[in-house]
Amino acid sequence: SSSPAPKPVSTVSPFACQRRTTLDNHNKNFTDLLEVLAENMELSGNQGPCLAFRRAASVLKSLNTALRHPEEMKHLPCLGEHSKAIIEVEYLSLSLSLYLSSALRTSENWFSRGLRTLEQILSDPTIRLNRMQTAGFLFYDDISRPVSRAEAEAMKVLVEDAVKRVNPSARVCITGGFRRGKDFGHDVDFIIRTPEPGQEDGLLPALIDWFRRQNVLLYADLQESTFDLGKLPSRRFESMDHFHKCFLIVKLKRDDVCEERERDEDGRRDWRAIRVDLVAPPIERYAYALLGWTGSTLFDRDLRRFARLERGKLLDNHALYDKATKAKENSSM
Ligand code: CTP
Ligand code: MN
Ligand code: MN
Ligand code: MN
Secondary structure, three states: OOOOOOOOOOOOOOOHHHOOOOOOOOOHHHHHHHHHHHHHHHHOOOHHHHHHHHHHHHHHHHOOOOOOOHHHHHHOOOOOHHHHHHHHHHHOOOOHHHHHHHHHOOOHHHHHOOOOOHHHHHHOOOOOOOHHHHHHHHOHHHHOOOEEHHHHHHHHHHHHHHHHHHOOOOEEEEEHHHHOOOOEEOOEEEEEEOOOOOOOOOHHHHHHHHHHHOOOEEEEEEEOOOOOHHHOOOOOOOOOOOOEEEEEEEEEEHHHOOOOOOOOOOOOOOEEEEEEEEEEOOHHHHHHHHHHHHOOHHHHHHHHHHHHHHHOEEEOOOOEEEOOOOOEOOOOO
């Protein structure tokens, strides 16, 4: 037989889980632009292009230097024609970035109907918002402002205190971006670890109840577990898991946050609203849930893709399965 084709000299893996993950982004000018485009594609329901832009941004973030010339893109995986074109245009510094971020971040539909402010949107009878959107709008200013690490730590104290009252043997761990070392996030994610199987049942409703009685709960959307061991792995390997979880908006008192602030705070209320996600998996699924909820979303997606394509396994937030037999891997995690 003929000799094997030479391997392409690409040192950057097409799998995010095989690349360096860093907070030190040398290509922020490009990745900001690609992420604005990804967000816009997501809002307009174009999942495919959205993922392509996110992939391209993720590859650029993993590089340990800035791209110096568009030629260098030749050696990088996951850069589609659109992403390459965007990067080239950015090179020509046409200020596309500023233009696009102002034009695209606005909801096109509402904007074209002449609605320019939140008040107009909220008072327009033809727009029916669901409860989550209403809560989101009511606290829009707070929720669109990034959450600092100091605020995340203060929120952790609040959640730990509540969890202790509901189940003293339960433990709380920050997940999401803050667990990955980010200094800011759009919310604070927590996973709750209960030592005995079954203790996760009823935990979140009790926590929500406690927050409500403390007068710090602004919004709660509880999703009870849809976990059914017999049905796993599901046919469609979705990223959505079946654990008990809730989406909250919680008041955080400024006095509870240990951080330096500007003195000039006249007229501001003494709390801010923060988005909080809680998940309470059964203990035997904890490791997989922690991995999945730590993210990033693209890292998780590529970890699953890597498991499937390179290792013959199916991975999700619940377990790792052998692809051929669908048997659960005997994990002692
Ligand atoms: N996640 C999940 N199932 C959900 C919601 C979230 O598995 N129903 C996972 C996401 O895939 C992600 C992690 O939980 O890996 C955190 O999600 P999110 O808070 O949206 O993102 P962060 O990475 O924390 O980024 P940010 O700082 O913007 O919050
Ligand atoms: Mn988060
Ligand atoms: Mn996010
Ligand atoms: Mn979250």
